[in-house]
Amino acid sequence: MNQDWRGSLIRHLLLLSGACLLLGLITGEYAWVLVLGLAGYLGWHLQQLLRLHKWLRTREGDEAPPEGYGLWGEVLDSIYHLQRRDQKVRGRLQAVIDRVQESTAALKDAVIMLDRDGNLEWWNIAAEKLLGLKTPQDSGQQITNLLRDPRFIDYFDNHNYNEPLELPSPVNNHLRLQFHITRYGNREHLMLVRDITRLHQLEQMRKDFVANVSHELRTPLTVISGYLETLLDNVENVNPRWLRALQQMQQQGGRMQNLLNDLLLLAKLEATDYPSDNQPVAVDLLLLSIKNDALALSGERHHRISLEVDPHLKLKGSETELRSAFSNLVFNAVKYTPxxxxxxxxxWSDEQGAHLSVQDTGLGIEAKHLPRLTERFYRVDSSRASNTGGTGLGLAIVKHVLLRHRAHLDIISHLGKGSTFTCHFPPLQMVRRGQ
Incomplete structure (x- = not known):
């Protein structure tokens, strides 16, 4: 209550008291007149309060408050001005909301708003075209009840939205969609769905081209390598001037053969989402075999390779693919460790799942290179990679194998202190020996 209201109230009380005293002087009943005057004054205030309460309870829309006098007139006028100001603010907010909804409705990408439990709150027209959502019957429905692909359900329930998810459209298998989910506010979800069909087709054309070219090159390369091997087996009949050239040709032919094999393996890994030969793999025996191969590769370089494994922990998946991924990591450590x-x-395993780490005391890798290490043909040092005979596809193969086994790769490296490559597998891929 401001100063004007307080002064007005005091004036009213003084006037009432003066009138009561005057009337008491006439009648000679000062006390009763004063009590009746104050009671009437309080009754009038109570009546005004009841009018205000009735208006607050029964008002509809922007209905103005009732008329009032004196102090209550000022109160009701203040409420009226607050009401008008609130109407203007709500009008501006509604205009902003309408513009946002109009702009998102015009997007070709689907925009879906979900509450913290994954129930549909709002979506634009593109969501109806790409996902088949229907207005208004789908409002309040659980998103996983409408998008039933197991990969989407796993993606949504795991709450790990760092990477987008690519799936075919539930209304048209020829459309390829990319799902992005962002958490905001009180753990609500904002889901953006983009049509990437053309990009997917271009990517598929690239994969098919690489696979076909790699396959076609194998035959002539095999013929060339065969003749080179025959010539080197009969080196006494070859002009000595050609010996070094033939040896280099055979070496480079071997590198090209390895490159084609890696390209074909990548094409095979990309052809399907999950390995068909999904059986429990004895990782301890697999790593022991890889260790023996690594010791043979090390040869006279005398690397000290140690192995620490849980013999009771198996992994569901393809043994061939896992051998390729794990051997790539171990052989890389041998190549790049002095x-x-x-x-x-x-x-080993813990509550997060199963883990394989390969730690070396090699040269280390600069931090700026780490995000791109799993890209095809990416080399930290092209000259060093050339000397070690790498194809630049090893870590790309590791990445794709892990993706097919619902796993991911973490890389920690420091220059001059070595590197640690760790594969993380979810608990659902684990199998205990004897189960």
Whole structure:
């Protein structure tokens, strides 16, 4: 209550008291007149309060408050001005909301708003075209009840939205969609769905081209390598001037053969989403075999390779693919670790799942290179990679194998201190020996 209201109330009380005293002087009943005057004054205030309460309870829309006098007139006028100001603010907010909804409705990408439990709150027209949502019957429905693809359900329930998800459209298998989910506010979800059919087709054309070219090159390369091997087996009949050239040709032919094999393996990995030969793999025995191969690769460089494994922990998946991924990590450690360096391979599990780490005391990798290490043909040092005979596809193969086994790769490296490559597998891929 401001100063004017307080002064007005005091004036009214003084006037009432003066009138009561005057009337008491006439009648000679000061006390009763004063009590009746104050009671009437309070009754009038109570009547005004009841009018205000009735208006607040029964008002409709922007109905104005009732008329009032004196102090209550000022109160009701203030409420009226607050009401008008609130109407203007609500009008501006509604205009902003309408513009946002109109702009999102015009987008070709689907925009879906979900509450913290994943129930549909709002979506634009594109969501109806791409996902088949229907207005208004789908409002309040659980999103996983409408998009029933197991990959989407796993993606939504795992709450790990760092990477987008690509799936075919539930209303048209020829459309390829990319799902992005962002958390905001009180753990609500904003889902953006983009039509990437053309990009997917271009990517598929690239994959088919690489696979077909790699396959077609195998035959002539095999013929060339065969003749080179025959010539080198009969080196006494070859002009000595050609010996070094033939040896280099055979070496480069071997590198090209490895490159084609890796390209064909990548094409095979990309052809399907999950390995068909999904059986429990004895990882401890697999790593022991890889360790023996790594020791043979090390040869006279005398690397110290140690193995720490849980013999009771198996992994569901393809043994061939897992061997390719794990051997790539171990062989890379051998190639890029100086002579007599240490390499430690560990296989263990915890509440987050199963894990394989390959730790070396090699040269290390600069932080700026780490995000791109799993890209095809990406080289930290092209000259060093050339000397070690790498194809630049090893870590790309590791990435695709892990994706097919619902896993991911973490890389920690420091220059001069070595690197640690860790594969993380979810609990659903784990199998205990004897189960």
């Amino acid at each position: 002579d007599e360096g240490e390499i430690h391979v560990r296989w």
